[in-house]
Amino acid sequence: MTTATPIPMVDLREQYLTLKQDIDAAVADVLSKTQFIMGPNVRSFESEVAQYLGVKHAIGCANGTDALHLALRALDIGPGDEVITTPFTFIATAEAIAYVGATPVFVDIDPVTYNLDAALTEQAITPNTRAIIPVHIFGLPCDMTAIQSVSEKHNLFVVEDCAQSFGSDVGGNKTGAIGDVGCHSFFPSKNLGCFGDGGMLTTNNDELAQKLRVLGAHGSTKQYHHTVIGYNSRLDEMQAAILRQKLPHIDNYNQRRLQVATAYCEKLSALDIQLPLLKAPESQGGAIPVFHQFTFLSDKRDELKQALSDQQIASAVYYPIPLHQQTALTERMPQGASCPHAESVAKRCLSLPIYPEMPDQHIDRVCNTIKAVLG
Ligand SMILES: *Cc1c(COP(=O)(O)O)cnc(C)c1O
Secondary structure, eight states, X not given: OOOSOOBOSOOHHHHHHHTHHHHHHHXXXXXXXOOOSSOHHHHXXXXXXXXXXXXXXXXXXXXXXXHHHHHXXXXXXXXXXXXXXXXXXXXXXXXXXXXXXXXXXXXXXXXTTOSBOHHHHHHTOOTTEEEEEOBOGGGOOOOHHHHHHHXXXXXXXXXXXXXXXXXXXXXXXXXXXXXXEEEEEOOTTSSSOOSSOOEEEEESOHHHHHHHHHHHXXXXXXXXXXXXXXXXXXXXXXHHHHHHHHGGGHHHHHHHHHHHHHHHHHHHTTSSSBOXXXXXXXXXXXXXXXXXXXXXXXXXXXXXXXXXXXXXXXOBOSOSSOGGGOHHHHTTOXXXXXXXXXXXXXXXXXXXXXXXXOOHHHHHHHHHHHHHHHO
């Protein structure tokens, strides 16, 4: 053991302190106005996000999981329908498919980008397929040109899971502004995080935007007039006020994440590990990732995790069990799934601390600890 300062996965307090005056004033203003539900900050934040992402509509909701659920409901996806997605993601992606009674179809990932393999996606399409949910995992945008072309050819909807990719862009378009609808999360540790739960839906489709608003507001177009069974899924006014203070800094935050990732890659380049890409392959859009996580692969993953922990350094396994092997989902997958790449990545992946305020000395300590094991 060591008495060295602990290095966390993220340091939310540091980020708060840099904006403390602005955030405290914004929160105090909400408290004094007491318009806690659907207040002016929610509306303003929605237009600011729409403008930032270059998309026509942005609709706040309670969290990223609800965003995915509402998107599938608004697209009328339900029992008997199949939705293709990646097995290498957080459970919420597949939960949304299960909530609407549809069948998740897991397609294997590209072992280098960790994202849905677009070619395999096309092979998994059946007459029941209605939608594809690409997840821009760890902040690296998927090959959206290939996914859009598959979806157009087969007349499928594309629901982007942008929970880990806020602010990233592919060829001049931001993730969440490419598919039919984008689903965003403002969970505290996400690239743009609030101080509780929060989410957002983005779309260029007027009709879909209207449906999403109605579904998130108890299915009402007019107060106490309910046309469909909806949900109580709103972005909180207090969270919107906090997010409005952070949004102007998101490009700086993402830039700094990229710098940390670049430093990791340089310092770890000589080791026998598979480092994450600092840029998507040109053939897959060449996007620059926003490094929600810095995740590498090693056969000595567990040994490394222990060595880091001995030095008070946090690390995490995102994700240890691919979704096609999760008990909660296997019964919903009549035909099973073969995803050898996802299984292999899940056994070897390790995510290192990364956050915009991470000091350079921390990066050095993490790398030296890894080198001591593998060097
Ligand atoms: C965080 C996350 C979600 C869910 O977002 P919440 O706001 O926590 O509900 C969905 N998909 C992915 C890939 C995530 O990382």
